[in-house]
Amino acid sequence: MTLLLQALPLLLLLLLLGSGRAGPVGACLVALVAAVPAALVSLPAGTALPGFLAMEVLRGAFLALQPVAVVAGGLLFHAAVSGDGAPAPRPATAARVFAVTLPMGAFLESVTGFAVGAVFALTALRGMGIGADDHGRDGARPHPPGSGAVAGALALQALVLVPWGGLGPGTALGAVLAGVPAQQVAMVAAWPNAAWLVLMGPVLWGLSARAGVPVAGRERAVQLAMLGSMATLLILANLTLPFEVAGILASGPVLVWALWRADPPRDLVAALGAAAPYLLLTACLLLARLWRDAPAFRPFAESRACR
């Protein structure tokens, strides 16, 4: 009975979100109500429930400040750099499909988070006629059955660096809750994530073929080399630099390589101008991390211990 009460908040949360009967806010509120009896049966004897709840709400609100600030900042950055137009329509090639899904999507996700990379990738894929709603009209090639699902699955390949997405607020928060330095948590996550990136090659090629864009042997070898480079950069960046920028540094150079192959820029200066905000942000983040012992308000033990 005690165990059931302790598990009930998580079971309710998973059930409500999984069934779609409530959104994150509603499901979390229900789970919080169920967490009160769970806390009551779990607290050591002599601990007053109201005082405990008041302290944990305060502590939770403080801990949530950082991820909230990063998510809002990511959206501000996206608002500052996004153009008004959609990507120009282009014919689909294996190199283009790869460039807009994995490196481009993962880069945008690393900078802004919030599935922005997947949304961009889907828009670009539809610009190539993959999963677009023309259904073969006007002489266009008829779409294979399930083309929308294939486009969606391809777009989701953009979300393969989520622990570093939006500069990693989830990783930072998870580390605080686990009581382990965030850099160590990110490093452990980087090993299987790097292997996952490389093994995603065949998955990506299968999806690309289903979308009517088969990937030839030589192209596969180049894409595998790019995935291997991204994986290596992810490990190296987590080993040597602040984990917050590891996603950007792993996907950025490979993005340049992939775009160069898919659509060599006609105007190098304009291409550099488009990349300038991202380069500026990365440089500023790295510079800021050089400032050791910067003033910070950290009233709780876990927020002091786990940077």
Added chain:
Amino acid sequence: MVLWLVSAALLLRHRDGGPRAGAALRRALRPALAMLLYVVLGRVLAGSGAAAALAAAAVAGLGPLAPYAITPMGLLSGMITGSNVGSNAALMPVQAGLGQAAGLPAALAPGLHNFAGGAGAGMSVGVLALICGLLADGTRPGQIWRLLLPSMALVVGLGSLAVWLLR
């Protein structure tokens, strides 16, 4: 702070920088509230000892196989909560407790939960609803999930391999 300063400087270049910033901040309100609630829930469960009790029960029930439950639980948590913040806030205390109770190195369970939760968030109910909404062609999340099954299997396989190699 750096992200906000850089974003503000870049927004100043636009004539409509103010409205752009306002729209972005309004868009952030609801996720911010969800994050706040997730973190408070995680803190109440962790601070009261409920998370540790659940982890101990998992270890007692699964025995030596308990560490191999970390990755599938992380993947599921990410797929349901829809974000790495949500996944970590909801289940990180339980997973870290499970790792401790099973005698794993301190960062192993949190790192693997972070990996699997992040991967799951990218294939989550919420993200798939967003993608299906953008497609607007009748595609159902289940169709996309079926295509992503090899990717999910890789996540569970690699997480289990990491437990075997690094424990």
